[in-house]
Amino acid sequence: MKLKVKSPLVVTSWLNHHLYAENLVVLNGTIKKVGGNIESNIEEKQIPNAIFFDIKKNFSDTSSEFPSTIPSAQQFQEEARKIGINQDSCIVVYDNLGIYSAARVWWLFKTFGFDNVAVLDGGFPAWQIDGFPVENEVSHSRVIGDFKSDYQANNIRFTNDVLDSIAHKKNYILDARSAGRFNATQPEPRIDLKGGHIPTSLSLPYTQLLVEGKMKTEEELEDIFRSKLKKEKPLVFTCGSGITACILALGANIVGITNVSVYDGSWTEWASTPNLPIEKK
The missing domain is CATH 3.40.250.10 (Rhodanese-like domain)
Known part of the structure; x- marks a missing residue:
């Protein structure tokens, strides 16, 4: 049975319980907090099997003069497929600041017509506090997905x-x-x-x-x-x-x-x- 989220927010114990579900994709949506002194730890530790979701480059219109501009439906579809997102995926996204940029990733997926996505409440800090497993940052290779964008204007x-x-x-x-x-x-x-x-x-x-x-x-x-x-x-x-x-x-x-x-x-x-x-x- 394919995993589905019932809420836009999931807790760490839920994610740990389902961590190896067949259709689960864990995304790390960390970016540096604007105006803050906190540096992200995306090159140090991560939730096992997490895939980095690059908001600032792959999932923004970098030709825009303004930061984090929403990409085209075609760009989003292509980049989502590259990180292994399928139409039947269940996505949980987190960031290293608790809840900060993860919400942007969630909103982007909703905006491109994908609803089986949730934010990890408390993010990576909560995951670590609760003592759940971590791994050294590594780029996991994934099979190209079949995600299809459906832009919600x-x-x-x-x-x-x-x-x-x-x-x-x-x-x-x-x-x-x-x-x-x-x-x-x-x-x-x-x-x-x-x-x-x-x-x-x-x-x-x-x-x-x-x-x-x-x-x-x-x-x-x-x-x-x-x-x-x-x-x-x-x-x-x-x-x-x-x-x-x-x-x-x-x-x-x-x-x-x-x-x-x-x-x-x-x-x-x-x-x-x-x-x-x-x-x-």
């Missing part, structure tokens, strides 16, 4: 969509950056990038959804989102470059909020584009 928003949302107040825009960056009281980690936020957007730092690298309980997440949302409207998530916005998307999905999208260029694109409105405080 409603999952992604672009600058014109956000401008339309501002004009017609049709969505809630939630910003995953810190309150200091949102209010321009802290500098952006990217040099020369203006501070502030998209007009009408609300601040919801992604860190508010986490405790020690793990997602808060479903009840806590429900309270967090409901405290921000006064009406039933679709949600658009934004952040610095489209990475931590996906943590908000993951949290929303956990509590059953599915009418959501991510502004792919996020603040980097917005603040770099001339003549777009910016608010501070």
Whole structure:
């Protein structure tokens, strides 16, 4: 019987129990945290049989002037096949910071029409704390997969969509950056990038959804989102470059909020584009 996930989040004990399931693919989606001093350990230890998912190169449009831009459906399909992803795969993705870039990997698969994917709660730190097996980092070879992209356009928003949302107040825009960056009281980690936020957007730092690298309980997440949302409207998530916005998307999905999208260029694109409105405080 092929393995399937029942939730967008799985715990370490579940993954350890199913680690050698026939159709399981474990992906390491670690990237360096923007503005942080934590270096990733992807060349040191990993979960056994893990495959590195290179967000910044293979799974981004590197021709774009903005970081982490979503790739084409064709590029995503080709790169996913190269790392052995099949139509019947069950994917669990983790990163070395708890829950950080793993949520972006989860969101990319959802955006390209693949639902049998989950994030490891607490990531590699939780895996190690719980004493489950690790191996030295190694590139495992895999048979080319048969994954097929099915682009879900409603999952992604672009600058014109956000401008339309501002004009017609049709969505809630939630910003995953810190309150200091949102209010321009802290500098952006990217040099020369203006501070502030998209007009009408609300601040919801992604860190508010986490405790020690793990997602808060479903009840806590429900309270967090409901405290921000006064009406039933679709949600658009934004952040610095489209990475931590996906943590908000993951949290929303956990509590059953599915009418959501991510502004792919996020603040980097917005603040770099001339003549777009910016608010501070």
